[in-house]
Amino acid sequence: MLTLHTLSLALLAAATFGTLALCVQLVCVLRHAWDDAPPLPSLPEPRRSGISILKPLCGVDDDLEANLECFATLGDPVYEVILGVKDTRDPAYPVALAAVARWPDVMRLEMQHGEPGLNPKVNQLITLAAAARYDVLLISDSNTRVGPGYLEEISRAFEDPSVGCVSHPVSGVGEASLGSLMDNLYLCTTAAAGQIAAKRIAGQDLVVGKSMALRREVVEGLDGFYAVRNVLAEDFVIGQWVTRRMGLRAVVAHAPVYNVSQKKSVQTFFQRYVRWSIIHHTCIPTPLYLAQSTLNPLPWALLGAALSPSAWTLGLAGAVAGVKVLHDVLVFRAMRPGLKTPWMTLPAVLLKDALLFVAWAHGLGVRSVNWRGRSLRVRAGSRLVAPAAPVHVLPRPEVHVETPRAEQLLAG
Structure with a gap:
């Protein structure tokens, strides 16, 4: 039988796995930023x-x-x-x-x-x-x-x-x-x-x-x-x-x-990624969509700690939060060399991850998007289908039946 404690451990394990994956990702980004672009061989004339x-x-x-x-x-x-x-x-x-x-x-x-x-x-x-x-x-x-x-x-x-x-x-x-x-x-x-x-x-x-x-x-x-x-x-x-x-x-x-x-x-940020989550889920299998959510590990860590609160579960959730913020700040700086990192970046990371988790959950079951003023259905492979045009039922015409004089008098 699945207990709250067991579910808590599973969520915390998923968050830990996602945090480790982010550490590997960070190393890849830093190496990419430090590496020079591959050398370009000389070209013969004429030009390309x-x-x-x-x-x-x-x-x-x-x-x-x-x-x-x-x-x-x-x-x-x-x-x-x-x-x-x-x-x-x-x-x-x-x-x-x-x-x-x-x-x-x-x-x-x-x-x-x-x-x-x-x-x-x-x-x-x-x-x-x-x-x-x-x-x-x-x-x-x-x-x-x-x-x-x-x-x-x-x-x-x-x-x-x-x-x-x-x-x-x-x-x-x-x-x-x-x-x-x-x-x-x-x-x-x-x-x-x-x-x-x-x-x-x-x-x-x-x-x-x-x-x-x-x-x-x-x-x-x-x-x-x-x-x-x-x-x-x-x-x-x-x-x-x-x-x-x-x-x-x-x-x-x-x-x-x-x-x-x-x-x-x-609001514009949230609406964009609600739509993107739906698109993304239609392009990949559901198990992969579920697994990718571990790369946003803090919501899972907080849910795990809430199900079985203790000093170590809360401490683990705090550690996940610290690593996630550090990952985002360092990657943000590496991808924007020479630009300053705003002081609002730290709280923005936490709010971003919370909204992205809601958008991800929305994408689990919803298959329609509003895009540039149109409502569209999204099928496998992100194929678009326009909603069926509403069927307009014409009002039933009134039929006037001549009522005998005696019935009119009784009705009146």
Whole structure:
């Protein structure tokens, strides 16, 4: 019979395992930060083929103008930036027009043609890919910035003909609100740390769509972006298809991309990761989804201590909290060299983990998301299904029957 004490021990054991895993992850991130990027071999002339940067826009992200400016002066190899907007009503439209006017030799604007699927980002990518001039298609989110050598590293990776996809670790910068601080913490300490640890420990390259480069022939071999028009986690699915269907490698570059989040509210942070948890659970088996929760060990440790409170269970929960905060602070600093760590980081770690645990629990059973004003069902593999249109029942017409004069009198 399962007793509260036994359940408490199980939860504390899971939290301890997760804490040890975080320690290993921390070592991987620190080694990644200390290591130099792999040396790049010299290239014969002529120069490599160019890169088409596909940048779908939707609304005005934090500091969007500066984000676009970062991509206007990247240097070699030759490249173009194609900005995508759904229609002229989008607030990003005038920003895109201004960017094209300022950097006409680099940037172009393409308006979306049609609406073939339920994923609005992919709808734009279909249009942008058709307009691209070069053989490498680089999907780049509008809220990102990059460092020197970004395109160079991508181009060098594709010198290996076995490479079909190149992605990057994601760091978060720019926080001026608590919600954005938690957002950037998550990107550094969970998303990027997970990518780096998976690569260093298991040799597995996890694809993240913040920055994802593909050979054009690979995209065409997968029937284009049209094939994922009704998929929410299109980056995850494309990464799987590149390796499993085409037998090519999907690699993670050394340099990070920087997601700019400045003024997000706590509610916006929570809503985003509620949606992300649902997406994530539809992409992986439930046992793995359950196991991954141990990488957020503090809620499990607190539950274990609450079920069987004692000096040692409370002490263990405190130790887990200390290690988790230390892990997040050190990874946060390592992924953002040269940037200060705000004093609010410590309490933000604890609040972030509590909200992420609630979002994770929500993702256990819920299979619908609200995305950009639409309610959508999410099925296995993060496939999107629009809810059935409501059936409108017409009101039954009134039937007027002539009532005999005698019955009218009796009724009256």
